[in-house]
Amino acid sequence: MLNRRIFVQTAVVAGIAAAASLAAPQGAWAANEKLRIGFVGVTSGPAAAWGISNVRSMQTRAAWINETGGVKIGDKTYDVEIVTFDDQKDPKRAIAGMEKMAQERIHYVVGPNVDDGAAAVRPVAEQNNIIYFPYAFPKSLYVKPASNAVLGMVANYQSGPAIYKYLQDKKGVKKVAFVCANESDPLSQRESGVAAAKALGLTVVSDNITYQVDTTDFTPVLTPVVRTQPDLLVLSGAAPANTPQLIRAARELGYKGLISAETAQDAAVIKEGAGDLANGFISVGGASTPEIATDAMREFVARYTKMFGEYNDESNTKVYALEYIFETLKANPKAIDNVEEFKKTMETLAAENIFMKGGAKLKYVGMTSFGQKRQVSVPMVVNEYRNGKFETLFIAEVD
Amino acid sequence: MEQIIANGLYLGAQYALIALGLTLIFALMNVLNFAHGQMYVIGGFVTYTVYAQLGLPFVVGVAASGVTLAIIGALVQKFLFGPVIRKSVREESTMLLAAGLAFLLDAVVLLLFGEKQRGVPKIVNGIFNYNDYTIVMPYDKILVGVLAILAIAAFILYMQYSKTGRAMRALAQDKVAAQLMGVDVDRYSIIGFALGAMLAGVVGGLLVTVTGINLGMGGPTSIKAFMMVMIGGAGVISGAIAGGFILGMLESVGLTVLAAYGDITYLVIFASLMVFLAIRPQGLMGKPWG
Numbered sequence: 001m002l003n004r005r006i007f008v009q010t011a012v013v014a015g016i017a018a019a020a021s022l023a024a025p026q027g028a029w030a031a032n033e034k035l036r037i038g039f040v041g042v043t044s045g046p047a048a049a050w051g052i053s054n055v056r057s058m059q060t061r062a063a064w065i066n067e068t069g070g071v072k073i074g075d076k077t078y079d080v081e082i083v084t085f086d087d088q089k090d091p092k093r094a095i096a097g098m099e100k101m102a103q104e105r106i107h108y109v110v111g112p113n114v115d116d117g118a119a120a121v122r123p124v125a126e127q128n129n130i131i132y133f134p135y136a137f138p139k140s141l142y143v144k145p146a147s148n149a150v151l152g153m154v155a156n157y158q159s160g161p162a163i164y165k166y167l168q169d170k171k172g173v174k175k176v177a178f179v180c181a182n183e184s185d186p187l188s189q190r191e192s193g194v195a196a197a198k199a200l201g202l203t204v205v206s207d208n209i210t211y212q213v214d215t216t217d218f219t220p221v222l223t224p225v226v227r228t229q230p231d232l233l234v235l236s237g238a239a240p241a242n243t244p245q246l247i248r249a250a251r252e253l254g255y256k257g258l259i260s261a262e263t264a265q266d267a268a269v270i271k272e273g274a275g276d277l278a279n280g281f282i283s284v285g286g287a288s289t290p291e292i293a294t295d296a297m298r299e300f301v302a303r304y305t306k307m308f309g310e311y312n313d314e315s316n317t318k319v320y321a322l323e324y325i326f327e328t329l330k331a332n333p334k335a336i337d338n339v340e341e342f343k344k345t346m347e348t349l350a351a352e353n354i355f356m357k358g359g360a361k362l363k364y365v366g367m368t369s370f371g372q373k374r375q376v377s378v379p380m381v382v383n384e385y386r387n388g389k390f391e392t393l394f395i396a397e398v399d
Numbered sequence: 400m401e402q403i404i405a406n407g408l409y410l411g412a413q414y415a416l417i418a419l420g421l422t423l424i425f426a427l428m429n430v431l432n433f434a435h436g437q438m439y440v441i442g443g444f445v446t447y448t449v450y451a452q453l454g455l456p457f458v459v460g461v462a463a464s465g466v467t468l469a470i471i472g473a474l475v476q477k478f479l480f481g482p483v484i485r486k487s488v489r490e491e492s493t494m495l496l497a498a499g500l501a502f503l504l505d506a507v508v509l510l511l512f513g514e515k516q517r518g519v520p521k522i523v524n525g526i527f528n529y530n531d532y533t534i535v536m537p538y539d540k541i542l543v544g545v546l547a548i549l550a551i552a553a554f555i556l557y558m559q560y561s562k563t564g565r566a567m568r569a570l571a572q573d574k575v576a577a578q579l580m581g582v583d584v585d586r587y588s589i590i591g592f593a594l595g596a597m598l599a600g601v602v603g604g605l606l607v608t609v610t611g612i613n614l615g616m617g618g619p620t621s622i623k624a625f626m627m628v629m630i631g632g633a634g635v636i637s638g639a640i641a642g643g644f645i646l647g648m649l650e651s652v653g654l655t656v657l658a659a660y661g662d663i664t665y666l667v668i669f670a671s672l673m674v675f676l677a678i679r680p681q682g683l684m685g686k687p688w689g
Contacts, residue, residue: 043514044505048614052514182662210662211654214619216610217413219540220406220654241516241613252526252537266515272451273518273611310513 032070035078035336036104037062037325040097040121040132041111042089049240049266050113050135051086053314054321058082058110060304061322071326074333080322087112091120102128107339110152110321112136115185122146129339133321133376137188142370147343151366151375152321156237156262157192158369158398159284159380163260164200166382166394167232167282171258177206177230179222179246181213186237189262193236205230215242218249226253235261240314243283244273251277258282266313271388281385282393285316289381289392296354313390317378319355320362324376327351327362346373365399401534407651408644409540412547413606415643417620418627419554419636420598426571426634427591429490430480433497436620437504438596442468442603443612444512451519457608460519464604465597472596475500476589484588501617508614518611543605550601551640558636567591571634626672632682641683 039058041051062080070077083106085097094117101109102124109125109132112118118134118141125132125148133152134141141149167173176197180186187210194207205228211221225233235246238261247259247270260282270278300319305311328345329335335342346364353360356379366375380398383390421435432438442464450460479500483492523538558564566587569577578584603612627646631638646668653664676682 044509044614048509048514049516208661209658212619212662212665214616214622216606216616217406217410220403220410220651223402223406224655224658241611241615244516244518245610253535254528254532269516269518273516275520308513310515312515 032077032079034081035071035073035329036081036083036106037322038101038104038106038109038130039082039084039111040087040094040101040109041085041113041117041135043084043086044088047089047113047239049312049314051111053312054110054113054135054318055082055084056304056308056312057315057318058322060300060307060315061319063307064300064303065326071330073326073329073336076333087117089114089117091116094118094121095124097121098124098128098130098132101130105337107131107337107342108325109133115188118149122149125149131325131339131342133324135318136185137192139370142366142372142374144372147372147374148339149374150324150346150364151370153264153317153376153378154284154380154398155369155375156189157196159262159382159396160189160193160234161196161200162380162396163262163282163284163382164197164202164232167258167260168200168202171231173202173231173258175203175205175228175230176232176234177209177225177228178204178234178236179206179209179211179225180236181215181239181242182210183213183237186210188237190234190236193234193262197234202232211242213239213242216245218242218246219253222246222249222253222255226250226255230257232258232260235259237261238263238265240264240266240269243281244270244278247274247278247281264314264317265385267385267389268310268313270385276387278385279387283383283385283390285313285381285383285390289383289390291392292357292379292381292395294355294357297356300355316381320376320378323354324349324362324364365397368399401529403651403655404648405534405536407648409536409544409647410650411644411647412544412551413602413643414623414627414647415640416547416550416598416602416605418624418631418639418643419551420595420602421621421624422628422631422634422636422639423567423598424592424595425628426636427567427595428476428480428484428493428588430484430493431497431625432595433494433621434475434501434504434617435595435599435624436617436622437501437508438468438471438599439603439620440508440612440614440617441471441504442600443607443616444508444517444603445600446604446607447512447517447519447612451517457519457522461601461604464600466600468600468603469593469597473589473593475596476592480592481585481588501621505614505617508617512614514614516611516613517607519608522608537609540609543609546605547602550598550605554598555636563587563590567594626668629672629676629682632684635682635684638682638684 043051062082065071066079070079087094087097094112098121113135115136115138118136133150135152137155178190180190206225209225265283301311332341332345351362353362363377364373365377366373380396382393384393424432445464445467446460449455449463450457521539525538527536566582627642631642649668
């Protein structure tokens with residue numbers, strides 16, 4: 001009796017399995033292998049916008065690649081899967097996130113977004129053969145003996161001097177004031193900004209005013225700064241959420257000089273928060289301004305907008321990390337699970353930059369700042385905000 | 400100094416309104432509503448949607464924020480806090496529930512409104528400029544400050560003279576005695592929570608015109624609201640108002656006077672608060688409803 005029941009059950013299960021296999025689309029058998037790329041960064045809380053623009057850039061690009069057949073590395077074609085971990089801007093959670101990536105045998109990770117998180121994950125990444133692309137500026141992550149971190153953007157100590165020099169030469173700036181949030185990233189960016197300004201011979205009239213990251217009314221913060229009457233007010237490390245309010249408060253206090261930031265900003269956010277008061281605001285962006293954007297960049301923006309309802313200008317820079325990972329792996333397929341091979345290829349990579357006009361190349365840079373190629377070469381596009389959108393002021397390159 | 404006082408008064412008015420809803424909920428149900436800041440954020444996003452996205456008048460946006468949050472508050476009390484208060488005598492049960500609710504609302508806000516900072520067009524253009532920038536105050540801030548003070552006054556009058564207000568005050572003073580006098584505890588708890596949440600929504604709607612709104616504002620707003628309540632005395636309306644104005648003035652004075660020493664304003668405020676609470680743990684105004 002028992003044997004008969006087991007026989008019947010087995011037959012039913014086998015029948016369902018056979019039917020399912022016949023019903024399954026043929027393509028399912030021919031599915032590409034998965035190439036899993038990690039993200040460890042902040043996607044919740046006050047700084048969520050930084051990490052979410054990373055994740056959404058990666059997801060948009062991955063979906064686009066998968067839709068068009070996958071990414072061919074060596075003789076294999078892979079579908080891209082993005083594995084994300086929200087570190088909540090907490091270094092302890094960032095370590096947990098990187099450990100999760102290691103457990104899942106992921107070798108290439110984008111993030112973390114802030115200095116302390118990027119520094120915290122370094123031992124985990126190095127012990128587990130993970131190359132990671134932080135959006136954090138401490139030089140110790142990128143100079144020897146460190147070798148697994150690759151800076152994913154232009155650092156403020158690279159963009160700041162270029163912007164100040166431009167404004168000194170073209171706009172006659174002589175006096176500069178700095179204001180920043182009381183957090184490690186903005187504070188370190190302010191320090192390097194002050195050093196760069198002094199090196200150019202500019203007079204720093206205020207460099208000790210900071211604000212809490214959760215400040216919503218910046219009038220009291222900026223009151224003493226504006227009274228120093230600077231020609232240029234630098235918002236060091238300003239988060240996109242704070243920038244419009246800072247601009248608005250400064251203008252309402254009667255400040256008529258220039259305002260700049262060395263962090264990526266979002267034109268829509270500035271328009272909503274500061275409106276015409278933000279005209280003339282200078283910041284660093286990626287490659288989506290009409291002068292340099294290719295059809296691929298425009299398609300990326302369109303796909304991102306379609307997937308998530310609204311584009312984020314910060315993603316102009318953040319789309320690049322994934323592209324660098326793919327191009328390096330294409331150039332050396334052995335690097336798919338061997339980060340030492342990846343590092344070797346970083347020395348020589350020169351692939352087409354599909355997002356920027358003018359024959360720009362994807363290549364690793366950083367020799368001047370770090371003594372080794374541990375930075376992606378993204379265009380340093382200095383933008384000026386005007387009437388709801390960014391206009392290119394000038395373009396420069398790191399190294 | 401004139402500018403510092405003006406900044407402090409403006410901050411105080413908006414802070415007091417934020418603290419009122421929190422202290423009302425605490426007074427009625429002994430619930431520390433850690434989700435108060437998230438309710439403020441939802442209020443801001445509702446006004447943003449109605450005023451900036453749909454193009455309806457600003458006043459409709461603020462009203463929509465108030466109504467939305469009142470409904471959310473009533474539902475939260477009826478289906479979450481009410482049952483927990485009835486079943487559990489441990490106060491930490493409601494605290495954990497409130498913390499969980501804060502996380503939930505954060506996630507809901509992210510899903511519905513996204514991660515970006517949002518702002519709305521100015522409701523009034525222009526700047527009040529007294530004596531060549533001796534005192535500068537944008538007209539929209541003045542309007543928001545006046546509206547906040549009017550809302551506070553309306554709230555006090557409502558609590559003082561309406562039947563519902565008297566019932567809620569009775570509940571806050573002595574729940575058992577109020578029940579014996581025929582006050583429906585469940586009903587007025589729902590009304591009280593709805594009113595507290597509505598205040599958070601209204602202030603979110605008002606301030607979105609000045610500060611904008613984003614996902615991350617909830618937690619810090621709750622912390623500041625708790626500070627004001629601690630200064631003034633938990634569960635005391637006049638205490639919340641006093642706490643709001645004191646915190647606003649301390650912040651304004653500190654940010655200017657202490658600027659040369661770095662960002663130590665909140666360090667000084669927190670240290671002073673600890674000393675103050677060690678001396679007077681019940682805050683300035685003492686017991687609920689005085």
